Amino acid sequence: IQMTQSPSSLSASVGDRVTITCRASQGISNFLAWFQQKPGKAPKSLIYSASTLQSGVPSKFSGSGSGTDFTLTISSLQPEDFATYYCQQYYTYPITFGQGTRLEIK
Amino acid sequence: VQLVESGGGVVQPGGSLRLSCEGSGLTFSSYGMHWVRQAPGKGLEWVAFIRYDGSDKYYADSVKGRFTISRDNSKNTLYLQMHSLRAEDTAEYYCAKTYGSGSRIDFWGQGTLVTVSS
Numbered sequence: 001i002q003m004t005q006s007p008s009s010l011s012a013s014v015g016d017r018v019t020i021t022c023r024a025s026q027g028i029s030n031f032l033a034w035f036q037q038k039p040g041k042a043p044k045s046l047i048y049s050a051s052t053l054q055s056g057v058p059s060k061f062s063g064s065g066s067g068t069d070f071t072l073t074i075s076s077l078q079p080e081d082f083a084t085y086y087c088q089q090y091y092t093y094p095i096t097f098g099q100g101t102r103l104e105i106k
Numbered sequence: 107v108q109l110v111e112s113g114g115g116v117v118q119p120g121g122s123l124r125l126s127c128e129g130s131g132l133t134f135s136s137y138g139m140h141w142v143r144q145a146p147g148k149g150l151e152w153v154a155f156i157r158y159d160g161s162d163k164y165y166a167d168s169v170k171g172r173f174t175i176s177r178d179n180s181k182n183t184l185y186l187q188m189h190s191l192r193a194e195d196t197a198e199y200y201c202a203k204t205y206g207s208g209s210r211i212d213f214w215g216q217g218t219l220v221t222v223s224s
Binding site for chain 2 (some may be wrong): 031033035037041042043044045048049054086088090093094095096097098099100
């Protein structure tokens, strides 16, 4: 299953609200996760089952979607939110990731 | 919870290497485990998965037949045995645990770097 994220990169300002889209090449129900990765660091789990926040993740992050189309929304951007975000399907093996969306400060 | 990878380094093309991932602060034998890699400047690539009891294993096509995932629950340790290494295997290798016995990742180790170069 191919996962396609858009956009590949995004510039935004502190305080903005942004949305990242992830599309699966076939239906994956809600077996979709989102990860955040900062430079030189390991990824961090944000969301699973398309819309459920991992414990400890602030509510400024939200996810939605089912089937083939999914979104990650981040509200009120803060400096620590600027990172690369990946979607991942775990519906079937081989597990696949999107190519990533780099969120940069404008 | 901690997952600590080790075993990375520089290896020549065609060579072998074994990575380890030791878990602490968790009941290691209750969780499935993944290996995920990231080539320099590139995105995340899933490599392999092993079920909590070792009964099922899955591999990416890019490593099938060359890499073997295994675990020793008595040592709280996950392994990735890598053979016939290629330049394109150069990457940071992360181990990651699942939530429960399923396949969803909920926690990552810090990674170990493998460089395949002559």
